[in-house]
Amino acid sequence: MIVLLQRIEHACAWFGRAIGWATPLLVLSVCLSVLMVHLRINTLFAWDFSLPLFGSKITMNGLTDLQWHLFAVMVMLGGVYALHTDGHVSVDFIANNFTERTRRIVIILGDIVFLLPFAAVMTWFAWKFMMSAYTSNEGSPYGGLNNAWIIKAVMPLGFGLLGLLGLARTLRLIIQLILTRGAVADRQLGA
Numbered sequence: 447m448i449v450l451l452q453r454i455e456h457a458c459a460w461f462g463r464a465i466g467w468a469t470p471l472l473v474l475s476v477c478l479s480v481l482m483v484h485l486r487i488n489t490l491f492a493w494d495f496s497l498p499l500f501g502s503k504i505t506m507n508g509l510t511d512l513q514w515h516l517f518a519v520m521v522m523l524g525g526v527y528a529l530h531t532d533g534h535v536s537v538d539f540i541a542n543n544f545t546e547r548t549r550r551i552v553i554i555l556g557d558i559v560f561l562l563p564f565a566a567v568m569t570w571f572a573w574k575f576m577m578s579a580y581t582s583n584e585g586s587p588y589g590g591l592n593n594a595w596i597i598k599a600v601m602p603l604g605f606g607l608l609g610l611l612g613l614a615r616t617l618r619l620i621i622q623l624i625l626t627r628g629a630v631a632d633r634q635l636g637a
Contacts, residue, residue, distance in 0.1 A: 451618040455530055458611035461603075462527025465520050472516045479509045499591045511590035515597040522604030526611055547626070550619045557616040565609030572601035 482490060483506070492503035499515075500508060528534045541549050578584075580595035591597075 448618055448621055451614045451621070454614040455611050455618070458607040458614070459527045459530035461607060462523045462525070462530070465523045465527075468516045468520050472513060472520070475509050475513050475516065479506065479513070482506050482509070498593050499596060501592045505589050507586060507588055507590040511586055515591065518597060519600045522600045523607070526604060526607045529608065530611060547623065550623055554616050554619050554623075557612045561612040562609060562616070565605050565612060568605040569602050569609060572598075572605050576602055 478490065482488070488506050490504045490506075490509070494502070496502055499512075525534070541552065544552065576595055576598040579598045584594040585592035586594070
């Protein structure tokens with residue numbers, strides 16, 4: 447069971463690790479925007495068909511929107527990865543004085559009281575936010591990117607993955623606490 451929960455945690459974090467490809471795209475988008483401003487170019491590329499997000503052309507406004515969208519995707523999915531790798535902000539200066547067992551109990555309580563309810567509420571509202579953009583066919587009113595629901599779909603995905611990772615981690619830590627408690631009791635009885 448512990449191995450299954452660890453695999454779920456790794457699968458949730460995979461999205462955050464994979465989004466690393468967005469960093470070069472973000473840098474390229476910023477560089478292209480700066481170049482377009484200096485050359486006073488508004489439309490970078492145009493074509494005769496419609497692509498999701500871009501429509502029929504890449505404009506200065508579209509590149510600006512793309513920068514914000516890439517950053518949002520990196521934050522939403524990167525947060526899950528940061529939690530998984532313990533790279534998030536925490537109270538380590540306090541937890542360093544705790545035993546391993548106490549640290550696990552604090553993590554479990556924090557996940558149950560804060561993380562899981564927060565992730566559930568945010569997933570719910572993010573889903574509604576994304577569906578509103580989908581049903582209204584929301585796009586940029588000033589010639590930026592179209593199909594805003596595609597980017598907004600990352601919000602319920604990110605919060606859902608955060609909640610799933612938190613749930614798997616909580617269950618894994620509870621099982622590990624129970625198993626280590628049982629192992630300690632077995633050692634005491636055997637001594």
